[in-house]
Amino acid sequence: MLKNVNKSAGVALSMALMASVFAGCSGSNNGEAGASSEPAKASPSASQSSSAAASSSAAASAVPAGIDTSKKVHLQFYMLGNAPKDLPKVEAEINKMAQEDLNATVTFNFTTWTDWDQKYKLLLSTGQDVDLIFTADWTQYQQYAKKGAFQPLDDLLPTAAPALNDFVPKDMWNAVKINGKIYTVPATYQEYVTNGFVWREDLRKKYNLPTPVDIPTFEAYMDGIKKNEPTLQPLAIGSDVRGSLNDTYLDVFRKKVGALPYGMFASYDKPAEMTSYWGSPEQLEDLKRFKSWADKGYFSKNELNEKATNQEKLVNGTAAAMLGDNPTRFNQTNGNMKSLHPDWELGYTPFAVATGYATPVHPIHNGFAIPASSKNAERALAFYEKMVLDKRYNLLTQYGFEGTNYTVDGGYYKMVGDANTNGFPREGMQGWAWRNPEFMLFEPSYDGVKAIFDQLDKVQKPDIYTGFAEDYxxxxxxxxxxxxxxxxxxxxxxxxxxxxxxxxxxxxxxxxxxxxxxxxxxxxxxxxxxxxxxxxxx
Missing domain, CATH: 4.10.860 (DNA Excision Repair, Uvrb; Chain A)
Incomplete structure (x- = not known):
């Protein structure tokens, strides 16, 4: 039998986390993923590149000696999600550099967020022309690697991307191995992607509603929104009801270990006691709760057909809360929202307040692999080395054109225009996997994210799920x-x-x-x- 989580975490933890969160959600925050209160300490800006950053660019500037670039190749690069409006301009500039550096050009392809999982499956199962593709635990990297969907990189890295091979710490290379082989290049940026409640804090203050820290207080908040703002959808869920509602709910309410599939359940405290959640009294109880939310109008009856993302609903003002999102993306959503509505504000409470623990991101979480179907593995890996280690490629594909899409003000990133007019917002290509901590630009609002991370560090426990590789x-x-x-x-x-x-x-x-x-x-x-x-x- 499953056990409900203890809804009251330790008083000291709750106070510390909540204090840091609201400091990070103050009205002065107006950014996406930003910087700490000490910009130079957090990450160098474009105008104050560190010697380490310079060495990274230098290391990636030359063509690796181990590959032959005499024949021009065209690479197909696949990302998940939606493409930014200025992608053609960024792609054209990247191709000018790649043509000169590697005798290669590239097309950046995007799946969109609608049925991305089916499209991803087709890309890897039908032998399509794909040279680089995003990987993560939630895209089933482990399973695809076991099935032979990706090419092993162990022998390619020293010859095609020696600087990248040295740049990624050895323990990270080891962490992404499947059956003793490396199949993806992991991101080196350290963060938490654990969930937390997200809500319109300005509306909470306006109507004196409870601060969401657990499911009962989150329900009370949604009830208050429904009564006081009847035309506003209290909760955004979207078509992925399994991920954005069910899995997230189990994460905070029942302390589920990772994204266990097939209705399996194991709690973080007792991972070996695996049972079937499907068909259990607990599932029935939870489904009745979701039904009550629907009946009360907390979310749309048409949610399964929704095309807009949950974050977009908060930004455009059609929804007042999300059940869960990670600190960095919450901050990005808050920045996009405030660029359009300066008087609006988002609040955030990490699930750690309710569960008492948080797990840092596993190296498998963001990466890029070379599919088995690729005929340009060496050039693809050399190009990806440029994306990570060459500052020109990295800044352009993460932030767009300086002066057109962003500026650097006092060492901080600043969006040009707003979320609707900017053609390439921060990390507009979902470039999480090729983040380089030496080059990253942050907005001042990242102070709040850094404060959350600092507090989560105090209750961190190891990720015991992501290293598991299922064989189906x-x-x-x-x-x-x-x-x-x-x-x-x-x-x-x-x-x-x-x-x-x-x-x-x-x-x-x-x-x-x-x-x-x-x-x-x-x-x-x-x-x-x-x-x-x-x-x-x-």
Whole structure:
């Protein structure tokens, strides 16, 4: 039987975290991912490059001696999400440099956020012309690597990208290995991507609503918004109800270990006690809560068909809260919102206030791999080295054109225009994986993010989930069938669209079992327990 989390974290932790959060959410913040109160300490700006940054650029300036660039190649680079409006201009400038440096050109492709997972799967399973592709734990890097979707980089790195090979710490290379091989280049920027409640703080103050620190206070906030702002949607969920609602809720309310699939559940405190959440009394209880939220109008009845992101809904003023987001993206959303509505303000409470712990990002979380179908592996890796270590490539693809898309003011990043008029906002290409801490530009509002990180450091515990690499060979067919069952029968339950919740759960479980749920869960649990044993995790 699952246990509810203790909703009251230690008083000292709560006070420290809350104090830091509201300091970071003050009205003076107006940025995306920004800088600490000591800019030089946080990261050098474009105008005050450190000697380390200079050495990085120098290291990547020459063509690696181990590759042949006599033949011109064109690279296909794939990112998730939506492309910024000024991408063609950035791409054209990058191609001028890449042509001269590597005798190569590139097309930056984007999947959009609509059905990106299906598009991602097609890119890797149909042998399409792809030379570089984003990887993460949430894009199933471990599983794809085990299936041979990516080329091993161990032998390529020393010859095609020697400077990059040296730049990434050895422990990070080791952390991303699957079956002893490196299949992705991990990001070196250290951060927390753990979740926290996000809400319109100006409205909370205006109507004297509770500060969300756990599920009951979050519900009270949504109820207050519904009563006082009846035309405003209290909660943004979007079409990914499994990720943005169910998984996030389990994260804070039941202390679930990572993004365990197939309805499996294990708590962080007792990871070896894996059970089935699907079909349990706890799932029924949670689904009834989601149904009550839908019935009260906390989120739209059309949420499964929503195309706008949750962050966009907060920015444009059509929603008042998100159940969860990470500190950096919260700060980015706050900056975009305030660029359009200076009087509006977002609030943030890390889930650590309720759970008592936070896990730092694992190196697998952001990376780039070379698909097995690529015919230009060496040039692709050499180009990616430029993206990470050559300051010209890095700044251009992270921030756009200085003077047109951004300026540097007192060592800080400053957006030109606002979120609607700027053609390339900060990290507009979702370039999380090639962030270089030596080059990163921050806005002053990053003071709040840094304060959150500092407090999370005090309660950090290791990420015990992301290193696990599932092998679904023996249940691949059942897995595909179950995926369709989830979308047809579970997603409507999560979205509160099924009147008879108990009957809906019974139907879903019947269909899931026919699809092979028992076989999947039994195999997954066996692999999980073996992983815990091999890793020495109790």
């Amino acid at each position: 060979t023996e249940y691949q067919a059942e897995r595909s069938a179950l995926e369709q069952v989830e979308k047809q029968y579970l997603f409507p339950l999560l979205a509160g669209q099924v009147k008879d919740v108990e009957g809906g759960v019974k139907t879903f479980m019947d269909k899931a079992k026919k699809a092979g749920l028992d076989k999947i869960q039994e195999s997954y649990k066996k692999q999980w327990l073996a992983y815990l044993s091999e890793s020495g995790i109790q």
